[in-house]
Amino acid sequence: MSTARSAASTLITVAPTGAESAKADVPALPTTPEELVETAVACERAGAALIHIHVRDREHQPTLDPVLLKEAVDGVREATDLVVQLSTGGAITDPLEQRLTVLDADPDSCSLTCGTTNFGDGVFLNPWGFMVDLYRLAQEREVVPEFELFELGHVHALRRLIDECGLPFGGKVHVDFVTGVPGSMPGTPQALLAGVAMLPPEVTSWSATGIGRAHLPIVAAALAAGGHLRVGMEDNLVFAKGQPVEHNSELVTRAAQIATLMQRPPMSTTEARATLAIKDRRTR
Ligand code: KMH
């Protein structure tokens, strides 16, 4: 494990919504533009520096509608200093061509999953040609990708991607381990550390998230190993046994507290922008 990647502070990403949970089942899920902006403001205050956004339509269904995506990006950008990352993964039913159009909304960052993976009862498709097209488009638009790694094989695919396409815009390589998805990499410290050990030397920072029950063990393991954190209701709806998450900021606050206890306090948005080499698109 490279000590050069072990930061003195912690980048906290909030993934507040995702594409999988239904508003009817989880009323606290932020799905409207107003709820998204309110969530972004509260999570920034609680210590988040980056927001990973999936947009919902007026019926609370996942959407890649370009108008709604742009409205989300602009709304969060106007109300906060958070690094605005749009999901290009969308929902597993979204067509690949449409997932490429996400970059038209001019986000600061975009997710880029490094391969196809089991996703519960479904399959999350990320064929090689799509990964290359998305990466080249992000380079062209000066959008910083966050490489999402659901499997150890995805780490190897990232090596291949860098060999074929070079470094991202800005020269930093940030990856996020998404662990604990049913059928994919387990949410265990052992699996996470195996992935970290395989990271190409070009990687400058890494974070991790654990789905569901893996949430807290992965927070602890990532902090102990020098990594950053992703939390949020996209990944975890349960704060503690018998206690549903009522607001994303609860998860951010707890992550910030644990990081601070570990002497790795939350990173400011300014520091996050420098860490990820984000192009300045701010309007305020
Ligand atoms: N919703 C998943 C199918 C991403 O945002 O890029 C994909 C996902 C990853 O959440």
Ligand code: ZN
């Ligand atoms: Zn996502």
